[in-house]
Amino acid sequence: MDDFLSDRTPPEGRSILFLDIDGTLLDSYPGIRAGFLHALDTIDVEYPDEQFLARLAGPPMEHTLAALGLDDATVRRGFDAYMDFTSGGGWAQAEVFPGMTDFLAGARSAGYYLATASSKGEGFARRILQRTGLIEDLDFLGAAQEYGPRRTKEKVIAHVLDSLGLHERRHEILMVGDRSYDIQGAAHFSIDAVATEWGYGHEGEWQSARFRVTDADQLKEVVHDWTIDG
Structure with a gap:
């Protein structure tokens, strides 16, 4: 199964978003x-x-x-x-969180490279992203294996970094997720994270995130202001 959803590889000098699915893009x-x-x-x-x-x-x-x-x-x-x-x-049994369809479309139009980094099984992730139409604005599908060694968030992020050749460009990446697994998984690779408070996490899970947002409009503002140099 091809994880690349577009012909693009991450362009030099452009910011990259790693996106959790459950609790960030979708209420699953x-x-x-x-x-x-x-x-x-x-x-x-x-x-x-x-x-x-x-x-x-x-x-x-x-x-x-x-x-x-x-x-x-x-x-x-x-x-x-x-x-x-x-x-x-x-x-x-999942629906798109309010504003996230427009957020992805806007980020894609603005030139961001959009990759998922989800603990959801890759087959299920692909099907629900297709059903909701979100897959149209994604460049790369990074997800867990239903049966296999790639199950934790750290292993998923490592898979995306390996597949896209981004280990030397981690300062260009912002992880977007709702749980401590997203924030700590990103921190393991020295990647900044923004916590989405509309998901399934709680206050104690967001403390180490660089940013916190309460809705898609605020996320758009944070991403817009975020720069590669931090």
């Missing part, structure tokens, strides 16, 4: 929550409280299942059940 929580509960039903595990459920979007699902104290075999059965639910239509 309903499908993730339904898939998780289906997985728990399948392995006969009691539902955790709503505080736990509210943090489902972000980490790899196998990590979330393991956080319930399940053994490896049960985690694997639960993960397989979650993937079956998602493949069967759960992936489509």
